[in-house]
Amino acid sequence: MTQGIRVPWSHLLMTLERETAYEESGLHVIDDVAVRKVDVLLNARCNAQMTSLQGYPFDKTCCSAYESLHPWKTCFYLALLSIPILISGFRHYRKANELTKAFTVLSVVLTYCYLADRTQFFDKTQKHFKYQDFSSLCAAVLLLGLLSVRPTSDKKPSAGDALSSIQGAPPPFLSRDQSDEWKGWMQFVILIYHYTGASSILGIYQVIRILVASYLFLTGFGHTVFFYRKQDYSLSRCASVLVRYNLLSCMLPYIMDTDYLFYYFAPLVSFWYLVVFLTMHIGSSRNTSMPFLLGKIGVSAGIVTTLARAPILFERIFQLLKYTCHIHWNVKEWQFRLQLDCYIVYCGMIAAIVYCKVSDILREQPFSQNTLSGIIRRHWNKIPLIAAVVALVTLVAFGYFIQQFSDKVSYNRWVPFVSLFPILAFVILRNCNRHFRHFYSSAFAWLGRCSLETFTLQFHIWLAADTKALLSSGVFGRKATHMDGRYLDLVILTAVFLWLSWTTADAITTITSWIIDPTRQSAQDIKPTSLKLVNEMGSEGLNGEMRCRGAFYRVLTNWNDLWMRKLEIRMASIILIMWILNMV
Numbered sequence: 001m002t003q004g005i006r007v008p009w010s011h012l013l014m015t016l017e018r019e020t021a022y023e024e025s026g027l028h029v030i031d032d033v034a035v036r037k038v039d040v041l042l043n044a045r046c047n048a049q050m051t052s053l054q055g056y057p058f059d060k061t062c063c064s065a066y067e068s069l070h071p072w073k074t075c076f077y078l079a080l081l082s083i084p085i086l087i088s089g090f091r092h093y094r095k096a097n098e099l100t101k102a103f104t105v106l107s108v109v110l111t112y113c114y115l116a117d118r119t120q121f122f123d124k125t126q127k128h129f130k131y132q133d134f135s136s137l138c139a140a141v142l143l144l145g146l147l148s149v150r151p152t153s154d155k156k157p158s159a160g161d162a163l164s165s166i167q168g169a170p171p172p173f174l175s176r177d178q179s180d181e182w183k184g185w186m187q188f189v190i191l192i193y194h195y196t197g198a199s200s201i202l203g204i205y206q207v208i209r210i211l212v213a214s215y216l217f218l219t220g221f222g223h224t225v226f227f228y229r230k231q232d233y234s235l236s237r238c239a240s241v242l243v244r245y246n247l248l249s250c251m252l253p254y255i256m257d258t259d260y261l262f263y264y265f266a267p268l269v270s271f272w273y274l275v276v277f278l279t280m281h282i283g284s285s286r287n288t289s290m291p292f293l294l295g296k297i298g299v300s301a302g303i304v305t306t307l308a309r310a311p312i313l314f315e316r317i318f319q320l321l322k323y324t325c326h327i328h329w330n331v332k333e334w335q336f337r338l339q340l341d342c343y344i345v346y347c348g349m350i351a352a353i354v355y356c357k358v359s360d361i362l363r364e365q366p367f368s369q370n371t372l373s374g375i376i377r378r379h380w381n382k383i384p385l386i387a388a389v390v391a392l393v394t395l396v397a398f399g400y401f402i403q404q405f406s407d408k409v410s411y412n413r414w415v416p417f418v419s420l421f422p423i424l425a426f427v428i429l430r431n432c433n434r435h436f437r438h439f440y441s442s443a444f445a446w447l448g449r450c451s452l453e454t455f456t457l458q459f460h461i462w463l464a465a466d467t468k469a470l471l472s473s474g475v476f477g478r479k480a481t482h483m484d485g486r487y488l489d490l491v492i493l494t495a496v497f498l499w500l501s502w503t504t505a506d507a508i509t510t511i512t513s514w515i516i517d518p519t520r521q522s523a524q525d526i527k528p529t530s531l532k533l534v535n536e537m538g539s540e541g542l543n544g545e546m547r548c549r550g551a552f553y554r555v556l557t558n559w560n561d562l563w564m565r566k567l568e569i570r571m572a573s574i575i576l577i578m579w580i581l582n583m584v
Contacts, residue, residue, distance in 0.1 A: 098510050101507070102508075102511050102514075105503050106248075106507050106508070109457070109503075110251060112500065113461055116464065116471055117256065117459075117466070118255075122464065122471050122473060123472035124464040124470065127197030127468075128197065133196050134193075137192045138192055141192070151439055152438060172437075173355065174221070174431060175440075177445055178431075178437065180449050181441050181448060182214065182430075182444075182448065183215065183447075184446065185444040185447075187447050187454055190208060190211060190212070191458060191462070194467065195462070203402075205411075206405070209411075209412075209415050213341045213415070213419040214426075215269070215451075216272060216341050217344050217348040217351075218348065219269050219345060220348025220352065221348035222348075223241075223273060223276045224348065224352035225355070227277070228352065231284065231287075236516050239567060240512060240513075242273070243512045243516065244509065244512045245269055245270045246266050247511065248263075248504065249266035249456055250578065252456070252460075259329060261329045261330060261333060261334060262466070263455075263459065265456070266456060268337055271338075272345045275304060279296055280296075290357065294350070294353075297350065304342065307338070311335045325579055340416065344419050347424075384433065387428045387432060388433075390428075391425035391428040395426075398421055398425075446502075454497070454501040457500065457501050462493060472493075473489050517567075518564050
């Protein structure tokens, strides 16, 4: 805001063409308008100083004096922007153009985040919850989902999916399309929840808590099925998942002056992924034993519950990070996040094991009519109907149950123990019929494939002021204070936000693949052009300039070989770079 110009105009707009803004005398404004004018003057005086003193979170929507770009941030930007240039010079890399594009996209997105939420380039407006806004946006999303219903393309049963083959249904149980659809419609609802400021409404908050727990249920289910079937506990697999989860959330704090835990969902799913990994990896040779596997899960749940309830270990770890890495994380906030969904991941793990075991039983050939396999096969046609009836009753009972709570605190105490029931009920209803499993919403699935990016980027390029306000383009002038201007802003900024989230997800996937295994090519392809040049000309034909070029290329080649040789070196290099940036 430019002092001396914008503040008087904002005062004028408060009363322009509004006769009700004045008292009967026509000389003085009413008290409400006078209070707003005083607020603007106080904001212009105080917010700038408070922003510079308080720092993150930058939750003011008016007159904030954002700090200029720090020199080391400028260096970080230049280094990030130079990566595509360096990559483009190494054409021997397979898909070098894709990698160049990926780093360019990531650089543009980070720049856009900074311009949107750390400068005055965009306006910021307050949130005002209205049931009409929330319900109309949810209805529009539901209509979009229904119009995009398509037959699933995932017709191949997943590993060991005898549940699918026993009924002859083409799509597998909880297929990839279906899980992406589930993530997508939940993400739509969560975005609307944040945009409309619905967190103050208890009923909506209760539903959103179940949706967040559903994400973690899918985390436990999907990774457990993978480890149980594939038995792949390699470093490359673990690193691939963690880099994919955290690349964006680790880069944003260096640009936005926030911290890693601020984008809490990426740390949360990363933590639970490591829990699932360790639980399944320890004693993995005996994972075929159901008692042993359930015993491991029980011990793991006990350890994590102890850490969440008495977080002395996390306090010591966070203290160590503070003194050694200059990292300041809020242990109470982390404890709160862990406690809210402390058991749902384990429920997902148990559901995955039951699913795998039942699939194995149904695949047994030959089978006896008196065995568990025979009993399940004889009554298989009745099981889906019975399960669907139980699921419907469960949803009704849960709806009645949550109405008994009068505040968030009491509800939060119960949600770790009861969130399983509506989630399992939804899974059963969604998969109880082959026709339900055969179709999915492509629009929801599209968003589900980039749900992690939308969840993270919404903090700065859809919402604003570190989620406390809404982003506004400001191009609609005074219309932006009315609903028509606000909806125009919503449509334009949402389209940009979703497109950037999708392209960012694709870019992060490409960069993750390059970090994990940059040698996915033949030996002939990775032979540097520089050595080709040296071999063709011979040492005698090299003049001074060419010797310099050859030496330069040899240095780059040695560095390149060192980088590509071991994943441990690449991961250690990334951690070292992050440590240096933290200490600056």
